[in-house]
Amino acid sequence: MxxxxxxxxxxxxxxxxxxxxxxxxxxxxxxxxxxxPPCFLQEPEPRCPTVVPVKDFDPTHDAARIDAAIKTKGVDEQTIIDILTRRSCQQRREIAFEYERMAKKDLSSALKGALSGSLEALMLGLMKSTAQFDASELRASMKGLGTDEEVLIEMVCSRSEEELMEIKKEYREMFKKEVEKDIAGDTSGNLAKLLLALVQTRRDEPSNVVDYQKIDEDARSLYEAGVKRKGTDVTTWISIMSQRSVPHLQKVFERYKRYSPYDIKESIKKEVKGDLEKSFLTLGTSNQRDACGERVGPVHPSVSLKTENSSEKKNSSKLIIFISEV
Structure with missing residues (x-):
């Protein structure tokens, strides 16, 4: 003993x-x-960017090399890749400034004219901040006929409150529109209610004091609004998932196992289907991943150029741009 x-x-x-x-x-x-202790009580692994600022950075020299690469017969794509995928977001902005001063034209426009396909998409994406890129993806998902719900769900449900606030700001500046109005006009039903709740509602502030009673109440409410009853009280699920702080939700999902024979992921799959299922799963798994300190391993921007599948290239480009400076 x-x-x-x-x-x-x-x-x-x-x-x-x-x-x-x-x-x-x-x-x-x-x-x-x-x-x-359980993973949600452990210190998360530090999140390290996959692209860091280079030492002895010379934006004028980089801008001149890119200009020469664009003017080369057939375009020297490798030089453009080597430079832009090995500079931080701030350094790429400085290169763009120097390029415009030197060449009297916008670097993004020059890249668009010189490149094509997935390489063009990746390089243009790297010239934007993460929030600008996400705002562009959101706009593209709702522009024209039909809505790309998969992209919409990914962008809204996997981003933190701070990230969503930055995305809304960039969306307004870039497109002179409010993202909430566009979402309301392009979605309907419970999916619209959830997405609008996420972009409009301020989550509870994380607290150093753990409210075990509220954790238990929320876990029981999710169980009683879903697995325990016939049919699903979606409003209760949306309210809890969109209003509670991420650390609180992490503990709610752990506590939920005390009431339900299924974990949160299994319960979502049993209770809802379609786009709402995808949305709740994205919220649930994102919070659980963050709780355990897991993250995507180091991935360099040039990796997305190695796959042949166009859909995979698009998805990997989005992932790489998002995590390159996380």
Missing amino acids: VDLGADLRLSAPSTPFFCERRAQNFVLRLQTVIGP
Whole structure:
């Protein structure tokens, strides 16, 4: 039998140092008995960008090399790739400024005229900030006939509140429209309610004080609004998923297992279908991934050029632009 109280007994002077040391020893001994804390209580792995600022950066030199590459017969694509995929977003902006000063034309326009296909899409995407790129993708998903619900769901349901605020700002500046109005005009039913709740509602502020009662109430409410009853109270699900802070939701999903025979992902699949199912799954799995400190492994922008499938190239380009400076 392990004596867990040994380290907390007053066997040393009661100074702050010894109290802290005894507490640390107690936690270590406790973990040897019950194991480490669940993943949502552990410190998340630091999120490191896959593209970092280069040392000895010279935007004028880079701009001149890109200009020469564009003017080369047949276009020197490799030089353009080597430069733009190895510079941070801020450095690419400086290159664009120097290029416009030198060549008297916009770099994005020059790249659009010189490149084509997935390479053009990736290079033009890299010339935008993440929020600008997301705003462009959102606009493209709702522009013209039909709506690309998959892109719409991905952009709205997988972004944090801060990211959504930046996207809304860029959307307004780039297209002179409000993203909320466009979403309302292009979607309907429960999907529209969820997406609008996410872009309009301010989530609760994360707190250092864990409200276990509220966690339990929310977990029970999700269970009673779904698996426990016939039919699904979608309004309750939308309210909780769109209003609670991410750390709170992480704990709600863990607590949910106490009430339901299914985890949150299995419950969503049983209760809703179609675009709403995809939306809830994106919200649920995104929060659980963040809770456990998981992230996409290091991926360099040039990797997306290696796949032959056009759909895969488009998706990998979006992923790479999003995570390159996360």
